[in-house]
Amino acid sequence: MNDAQRLRYSRHLLLDEWSEDLQQRLIDSHVLVVGAGGLGAPALMYLASAGVGRLTVIDPDEVDLTNLQRQIVHRTDGIGRPKVASAYDTLRALNPEVQVQPVHARADDALLAAWAPQADLLLDCTDRFETRHLLNRASVRHGKPLVLASAVRWDGQLAVFDPRVPDSPCYACLFPPDEAPPEVRCATMGVFAPAVGQVGVMQAGAALRQLAGLTPASALGRLVMVDGRTGETSAVRFKRQPGCAVCGSAH
Template sequence: MNDHQLLRYSRHILLPQIDVRGQERLTQSSILIIGAGGLGSPAALYLAASGIGKIIICDHDVVDLTNLQRQIIHTNDAIGLAKTQSAKKTLNQINPEIEVLTRHERVTENTLLDLLPSVDAVVDASDNFTTRHTINRACILHKKPLISGAVVRFEGQVSVFDLRYSHNPCYHCLFPLEGEGEDDNLHCATMGVFAPLAGIIGCTQAAETIKVLLGIGETLNGRLLLLDGLGMKWRTINLKKDPACTVCGSTAPRKIN
């Protein structure tokens, strides 16, 4: 690291769990963030500021006035622009030393097959059940850690599915497609969302991503963290791998269907 980087990241370097070696690892890391909205915004901002060397942002949407209440990576001047373009501009202003790549498209199986081999972790900041399951299957296939978050109304949740190891649970173990699961219609546009809640969950995703990349502390792998923002109460649910899971179980097909 050069003197400028040592100064920029000095508060990380002062932490013995990170130190120079850990910060160098972050600068050499690559992550994929899916969604540049309420969760992706704070996650991307803190990961960029923390010095993640390469950040790939995938989002198909454009900035709308209604986004600005919680999607803090975008400004009023960005209305009408692709969210990926707006996010890249902001991240480059925060940390011009990192590389920000964008994919202005709806995430698909082909997108993930193309991008996942080159990244170290995936941040799922998407806003629908179907996309989350597609991401989960791809991360299982490529053995990538998945940092998942969701918010609606005053409720938030975040977890880590460390799919580098086959004994860990996956997203489908928690929310099976063939079960009751979530409702794809639970969107901010119809249900509303408490703006600071997106920041809390998105920042938690950023923190968990850094811990995963550095192998420090205890991540949320095997745990689902739930937040009641109205009562400001946290609750933790322990997760276990479902041996009968049709996606990550021993009899599951090893391909994206």
């Protein structure tokens, strides 16, 4: 680290649990973020400001006026532009040291097969059940940690998965791919703006702890639920399923 980096990240370095080696680990890290909307916006900004050295951002959409109520990585003058391009400009202005790779496309198996092996961690910031399962399969297939979140109306959820840890469950253990719930999206159900911010920031925190090697074992197999009406959180535990279609013993 150079002197400018020591100053930029000095408030991390003042933490008893932190060190220059941990900060350098962030600088050397690559995070693949799928989704540059309500969750991706705050998550990306905190990953960039905290010093994650490389961010690949995948999103197929353009900035719309309705996004600006909550998607803080975008600005009014970005309406009509690809979200990944808008996010690129904001993140580079926030921290010019960060390498940002915008990918204006919808995530599919082929795209994730190309990008997931290069990343140290996957971040799911989407609102689609199908995409979550695509990312979960990529996580298990390539042995990459996955931090997954969702938010709609007043409520949010967060979970951390790490296929490198023996007996750790995957997303399909919790939500089997053949049991898709009714589609719930902000565009039709509405969303409280700070709810996505709160969950997106929690998602960034989980990602940074994972990259720094500070994730407690208790964080795995745990679904955190956020109530935007009260600001309270609760959690439920879940276990790896031997018959899981993705990570089960037969696969």
